Amino acid sequence: MEVFYYLVFGALGAIVAAIELSKNNRDRINTTTAFNSFKNNYLLVYSLMMAGDWLQGPYVYYLYSQYGYGKGEIGQLFIAGFGSSMLFGTIVGSLADKQGRKRACVTYCITYILSCFTKHSPQYKVLMLGRILGGIATSLLFSAFESWLVAEHNKRGFEQQWLSITFSKAIFLGNGLIAILSGLFGNVLVDSLALGPVAPFDAAACFLALGMAIILSSWIENYGDPSENKDLLTQFRGAAVAIASDEKIALLGAIQSLFEGSMYTFVFLWTPALSPNNEEIPHGFIFATFMLASMLGSSLASRLLARASLRVENYMQIVFIVSAASLVLPIVTSFLVAPSQVKGGSISFSGCIQLIGFCVFEACVGIFWPSIMKMRSQYIPEEARSTIMNFFRIPLNIFVCVVLYNVDAFPITVMFGMCSIFLFVASILQRRLMVIADKLKTEIRPIFREKDAEMEPLNA
Numbered sequence: 001m002e003v004f005y006y007l008v009f010g011a012l013g014a015i016v017a018a019i020e021l022s023k024n025n026r027d028r029i030n031t032t033t034a035f036n037s038f039k040n041n042y043l044l045v046y047s048l049m050m051a052g053d054w055l056q057g058p059y060v061y062y063l064y065s066q067y068g069y070g071k072g073e074i075g076q077l078f079i080a081g082f083g084s085s086m087l088f089g090t091i092v093g094s095l096a097d098k099q100g101r102k103r104a105c106v107t108y109c110i111t112y113i114l115s116c117f118t119k120h121s122p123q124y125k126v127l128m129l130g131r132i133l134g135g136i137a138t139s140l141l142f143s144a145f146e147s148w149l150v151a152e153h154n155k156r157g158f159e160q161q162w163l164s165i166t167f168s169k170a171i172f173l174g175n176g177l178i179a180i181l182s183g184l185f186g187n188v189l190v191d192s193l194a195l196g197p198v199a200p201f202d203a204a205a206c207f208l209a210l211g212m213a214i215i216l217s218s219w220i221e222n223y224g225d226p227s228e229n230k231d232l233l234t235q236f237r238g239a240a241v242a243i244a245s246d247e248k249i250a251l252l253g254a255i256q257s258l259f260e261g262s263m264y265t266f267v268f269l270w271t272p273a274l275s276p277n278n279e280e281i282p283h284g285f286i287f288a289t290f291m292l293a294s295m296l297g298s299s300l301a302s303r304l305l306a307r308a309s310l311r312v313e314n315y316m317q318i319v320f321i322v323s324a325a326s327l328v329l330p331i332v333t334s335f336l337v338a339p340s341q342v343k344g345g346s347i348s349f350s351g352c353i354q355l356i357g358f359c360v361f362e363a364c365v366g367i368f369w370p371s372i373m374k375m376r377s378q379y380i381p382e383e384a385r386s387t388i389m390n391f392f393r394i395p396l397n398i399f400v401c402v403v404l405y406n407v408d409a410f411p412i413t414v415m416f417g418m419c420s421i422f423l424f425v426a427s428i429l430q431r432r433l434m435v436i437a438d439k440l441k442t443e444i445r446p447i448f449r450e451k452d453a454e455m456e457p458l459n460a
Contacts, residue, residue, distance in 0.1 A: 002346055004347070004352055005282060005286070008359065009285070009288070009289045012292045012293055016292065016299055019300065029162060029164075029165055031159075031165065032158075034156070038156065042149055042170070044214065045211050048207050048208070048210055048211030048214070049108070049109075049141060050173075050175065050178045050179070051178050051181075052112060052205070054183070055186050055203055056134075058183060058186060058200075058283075058287065059186060059197050059200050063119060063198065066197055067122040067127070077128060079401050080131040081131040081134050081135040082135060082397045084131065084133075084134070085135035085136065085139045086394055088139075089135055089138065089139025090139065090393070090394060092104075094235055094239070094387040096143065096144045096147060096224070096386035097224025097235065097383065097385065098223065100221045100222070100223055101147045101148035101151065101222055101224075102220070102221040102222070104386070105145055105148060105215050106212055107140060108140035108145075109209070109212035112204075115137060116208075117130075117205065119201040139390055143385075143386045143393075147224070147385045147389065150376075151223075151224075151382060152220065152222055154382070161305075164302075164305035164370065165305075167369070168301050168302035168305055171298040172302070175291070175366065176292070179294070186200040224384055224386060235384065235387050236387065238387070239391050240391070247436055248379045249388065251430075251436070252379055252392075253388075253391065255372075255426050255433070256372055256392050257392060257393075257395040257396045258423065259323075259368055259372075259426050261396050261403075261422060262327070262420075262422045262423050263365055265418075266358075268403070268404070270286075271283065273330050273358075273412055273416070274354060274355060274358075275347070275351070276412075277348075279348065280346060281347055281351075286355070289359060293362035294362045296363045297363035297365060297367040300367055301366065301369075302370070304367070305370060305374060313430060313433055313434035316371055316375075317430045318427075319368060320423050320427035321427045323364035323423045324420045326360040327416050327419050327420045327423065329353060329354050329357035329358075330413060330416045331416055331420075333354060334350075337349060337353070376389065
């Protein structure tokens with residue numbers, strides 16, 4: 001492995017360590033023992049859930065190819081997963097508001113465990129069923145757990161700002177450290193112990209079962225709107241009305257779809273971008289480097305969110321612009337750096353520049369997750385939180401399905417350009433969201449002053 005990869009990984013590791021060790025009282029929020037106990041319980045469960053997800057990721061494509069399926073058939077399996085998340089996942093995820101968020105989290109565990117079991121069969125129909133179950137589970141992972149956390153946090157009377165601590169730690173652990181450890185553990189199972197490509201899926205099922213046991217034994221049920229007179233169609237209608245009538249919610253949904261759509265597209269593009277001539281690149285080590293960059297982002301986010309004077313709506317505009325610029329690099333390098341004509345070999349100079357840019361993008365992803373969670377907790381109404389969050393994922397899943405279906409139809413530079421444009425549009429929408437939020441605050445302040453003035457004679 002080339003020294004370059006070690007240098008990038010080492011530099012990122014040193015920066016993360018420096019940020020974490022240099023935190024002072026200004027960067028920390030004083031909390032209570034009760035909150036810390038609640039937070040640590042959630043982080044343990046969330047880490048186990050993410051371990052169950054990350055263990056599978058690197059080996060899904062590899063397993064399908066080992067069963068003898070070609071690129072087209074594997075593409076159909078992936079499309080089925082995203083399509084399932086859009087259709088069935090939206091329905092199941094929305095039931096969390098009515099039937100209970102704890103139940104939805106347990107359903108995630110059961111559904112994903114069943115999806116893992118299907119990987120033992122080489123039959124296409126069984127694998128397709130596994131992808132459908134996996135799609136449903138993904139919708140629950142990205143809505144039910146956050147909905148349960150926000151509701152339970154508020155029910156216990158903890159301060160609103162403390163949510164940002166849980167969000168940033170969850171991303172630091174779940175999308176950073178756990179992802180790296182899962183990648184290394186999967187590598188040990190498949191390569192070192194030679195247990196085969198199904199082994200990571202069995203390990204994932206074990207982690208999910210352990211997390212489910214903790215949920216069943218320590219979590220309390222909470223609901224969005226448990227009223228019996230509301231059927232699923234009424235819930236959908238209510239969520240659609242909330243999005244249509246409140247521009248802040250609509251903007252938040254559009255921002256999320258644009259960023260996550262670009263992020264999932266990047267997942268399919270980074271490998272051909274770094275090895276256009278079949279250069280030998282260490283995929284596992286690069287993946288770990290990206291996750292370390294994401295940890296760097298979440299570490300920065302925890303500092304930003306700890307400052308009450310610094311608003312999420314403000315700094316996220318800069319994050320979107322930086323992420324847009326980082327994905328322009330493949331286009332820039334294609335014009336400025338002469339493409340290598342040599343097949344195979346090690347990563348090119350152009351690839352090295354792009355890798356650094358991709359690490360910047362992953363750092364932006366690390367900032368994005370806790371920040372978007374914070375904004376969702378502020379703007380999405382509690383009674384329909386899971387339903388609205390799953391509505392946000394509908395355009396995202398449509399977009400990813402379209403990209404997957406046409407991934408070979410456009411040059412890679414066009415795809416990166418499209419992602420960069422989407423991220424720039426997200427920054428414009430983020431600006432609009434900040435303006436609306438500011439306007440709302442200015443309108444509310446005089447009302448409170450008038451009420452205070454009315455109360456003064458009574459107090460006298």
